[in-house]
Amino acid sequence: MREGTGDGMSRVGIRELAAELGMSISTVSRAMNSRGEVSAATRERVRSAAERLGYQPNQSGRTLRRGATGTVALVMQTNTARTEMGETFYFAVCDGLQQVLATRSMDLVLLPVGPAKDPYRYLVNAVDRHIADAYVISNTHREDARVALLTERGVPFVALGRGGPAGHAWLDLDFEGVAAGSVARLAAAGHTRIALACDDGDVNSTWEYARGYRRALAEHGLTPAAEIRLPDAPGSGEVLADRLLAMSPAPTAVVLAQETLALGLYRRLGEVGVRPGADLAVVGFRKNPVCDYLVPSLTSFAVSLDAYGRRLGEIVLDRVADADAPVQEVWPMTLAPGESDTAPPRVSERLS
Template structure:
């Protein structure tokens, strides 16, 4: 044992002797409550046997902040995320931090690689909009590394982190109620391929508003999250045996693509078919007729996510907080009173 001590036993030596990972041994020396008492006792016994001494000076040096923050989003082609990122940067830059940005493209493997790289670069914290399919374990791993993390827009089930989100359910329910108030009884929903918390909440809002009025969806179809796929979907929607006089869309990317697809077919949007988007990106006001949408203030979502992260970095033991922003309806000419439908699905 003296020989080991003379060689200045490392934390890795301790971990190997105790039969645990280096990360677990590190949690023990830092008195983390995440370690069970049994594991703590085994590691502490290994430390004593090896004569391991915690180097406080080195620990302080390692604790020096990098003044960088990681941000991972799933789709930078969606203008919503660009606006949200500008909100993050406005807060973080004011605090003297630089943002390292990554686009996961809804790929959990790419996302995991980005997280590892950001950890290697010793970012002070991470803001992540989880890609579709992100598991509970993946988020908990980030927390086990003691890396401050905030989930934005989407939250993975059974995780407990700070969260900056939107009242998706209430927003979609309000849009659906507005269509019902205009006399629409055949209302369809175009969702996305793949599922996450934001998709589930929107769909729940849509279904609940219909159910409150004794209605059922005319259809619920899924679409790739890009405007080209939504544009190509338009003919199929008009050929459905149960055509809709109004269509609610998961977001404005799908709404704007479908808008173009219907215009290509000569459909008078707002008169023959009403169309509702979600997010109220600037482009929604540039098409003709303008696309009605649910405003979600992505810049504010980014600002709040950044503030939550700054608080988490400064106060790591503070209880997790969820900030859910309300939505509002922005009504434009893409919606109007219900039009009559023929049995063929074409408008009179």
């Protein structure tokens, strides 16, 4: 039976296509999806018949003549604590990403990976089920098995963040440059005891940020005052404050690889009468709306996440088109001065 299309025309369904070819529905489906168990000759015969009969799939966005889904999947690891704080990083990036994909009639789907799930196994299942034509993976690690998986399977992908092994497409914020710029700004103001606070995991962005921090200190003839690694969890900002307060001699400044640490840091410092910006200079990573109401305003670095997302979309389409040279690009960020690092270090000595 032919299905109506709503415009007076009838549409050939997969049953009619299978009957025309004298094949089973499952064989036709596998052929249209380029499954390896169907011979090349059978795939070509099925596709030719589909074109001749005007076969169109029911699934929105599927282009079965190419064996494609018309979909790009963003695999994102969820963090309940950040979501409850109003963190919108991925959603802002998705706006720009989706705009670019739409120019090629491609859809974006989000695949959230909860804390209890193994990101690698989750991705294996998604690839095995042919959920998408291409993937964007986030929270990349220095040695990331997902990169090897997608490379070996021949699946187009872009990593949102650098991570090994090398040779694949990635787009990353300038973590190293921001850290180096933060240290240089503080050193120029006279600070010599500059601490680092960052995530305690193996996410590659943490390593890039720490590398920029150490490089800039060395360029200014300084040594690290402290490298404090903390879990990405509620209360870490308060823990950071406690550890800074307990040090002797205490740092006069701290740079934050995760700007939301400033929320708890400010709160705990205020409880003991230490003033951010006056008694301790603080520089955050990204200008984040979550931190907009901190007093004093947090010095950080701005980035247009919409533009970042659009560039990500361009690189994804580049991979779908099977371009030879994968794009590897560091996305610049711009200093957004606040009032959290304006005090000279002689005032900040009050922390000691």
